[in-house]
Amino acid sequence: MTLPVPYYTEPGITLYCGDAREILPLLKPVDMIFTDPPFGHNNNNGDLIHRWESALGRGPHGASRAIANDGGEANALIQWFFQAGSRLLSPGDCCCCCCCGGGPDPQFARWSLWMDEVYDFKQMVVWDKGPMGMGWHYRRSYETVLVGQVPGAACSWYDETDRVENIIRHIHKIIPHADDHPTPKPPELAGYFIQLHSKPGDTVLDPFMGAGSTAQAAKQLGRQFVGIDIEEQWLEKAVRRLAQAVLPL
Numbered sequence: 213m214t215l216p217v218p219y220y221t222e223p224g225i226t227l228y229c230g231d232a233r234e235i236l237p238l239l240k241p242v243d244m245i246f247t248d249p250p251f252g253h254n255n256n257n258g259d260l261i262h263r264w265e266s267a268l269g270r271g272p273h274g275a276s277r278a279i280a281n282d283g284g285e286a287n288a289l290i291q292w293f294f295q296a297g298s299r300l301l302s303p304g305d306c307c308c309c310c311c312c313g314g315g316p317d318p319q320f321a322r323w324s325l326w327m328d329e330v331y332d333f334k335q336m337v338v339w340d341k342g343p344m345g346m347g348w349h350y351r352r353s354y355e356t357v358l359v360g361q362v363p364g365a366a367c368s369w370y371d372e373t374d375r376v377e378n379i380i381r382h383i384h385k386i387i388p389h390a391d392d393h394p395t396p397k398p399p400e401l402a403g404y405f406i407q408l409h410s411k412p413g414d415t416v417l418d419p420f421m422g423a424g425s426t427a428q429a430a431k432q433l434g435r436q437f438v439g440i441d442i443e444e445q446w447l448e449k450a451v452r453r454l455a456q457a458v459l460p461l
Contacts, residue, residue: 213238219444220451224436225427229447232419232440233292239438242300243414244368246402246426248310248395249293250279251319252286279394280442290323293419294330294360300417303364306409307331310397313338313354320356331360334367337378339401341385357405368409380404393423393446403429403461410435424450432461 215238219229228235290309297307309327311320320336327333337357345352357380361367383404386396402425406416412434418426421439423446430437431454441447 215239219447220454222454225431225454226438227421227424227427227447227450228438228440229442229444230440231442233289233296235440236293236296236300236417236419239300239417241302242305242417242438243302244305244406244410245297245301245307245309245417245419246405247293247308247418247420248397248422248426249290249420250286251312252284252290252317287322291326294327297417297419298330298362301362303362304366304368306334306359306361306368306405308405308409309358309360310401311356311358313356314350314352320358324358327358327360332363334359334361335378337380339380339383341383343384345385357401359405359409370411371408376408393449396423397425399425399429399432400461402426403433406430406433406435421450422446424453428453429461 215235216228216230218226220227294307294309301307307327309323311323313320324333324336335358337359339355339357340353341355342353380401383398383400386392386398388394388396402418406426406429410416413436415436415438416426416430417438419440421427421441424439427437427439427450439450441450
């Protein structure tokens with residue numbers, strides 16, 4: 213099999229529209245992975261967030277904005293991804309995978325164990341995304357980023373301050389508009405990990421790239437980038453984002 217024609221290219225950046233399960237095994241090796249896959253929570257598909265957006269008139273006529281593969285299939289998808297992604301990395305290279313925080317479904321615990329079956333599990337980093345989020349009793353105010361490294365070499369680590377904590381407090385969440393991706397991540401979040409685990413000129417992969425925040429961060433930080441998403445509408449937004457003049461992170 214051969215790779216499909218890219219959806220978009222510019223120097224150092226290649227985007228593909230399609231199923232990561234078909235495209236990722238055909239890619240050349242990369243230097244790190246940062247991604248925000250579907251959590252399996254049917255986000256914005258009849259849930260509290262969907263009802264809240266509908267009540268405020270932010271969704272298109274109250275319609276849901278479901279994310280592809282965000283149901284029960286997400287668990288099988290993430291298990292496949294940990295295995296397939298690790299084959300593109302070298303010993304010491306890192307996979308940084310966004311995940312949920314809290315409950316009632318302890319997805320973060322499940323995914324941590326699955327990551328540890330493939331990688332050396334390095335850390336669960338808490339992203340204090342503030343301000344207070346949705347929920348009833350314990351309001352949602354954080355998510356996690358699971359970090360694993362390919363065994364066999366020292367971790368690819370480029371911080372020299374010795375001040376990096378496992379809590380991120382300075383990057384705030386994005387409240388999406390009606391035409392945005394339902395769960396956008398600020399590019400600064402991807403940029404934070406990209407600077408820790410790669411150097412300029414390295415290649416960053418995001419196989420569930422959504423509207424392109426990881427692509428933006430990689431470009432601004434002088435990294436090569438390969439991205440995949442199954443929904444063309446989000447790739448269109450990613451291309452527009454990449455075309456804009458952007459300030460450094």
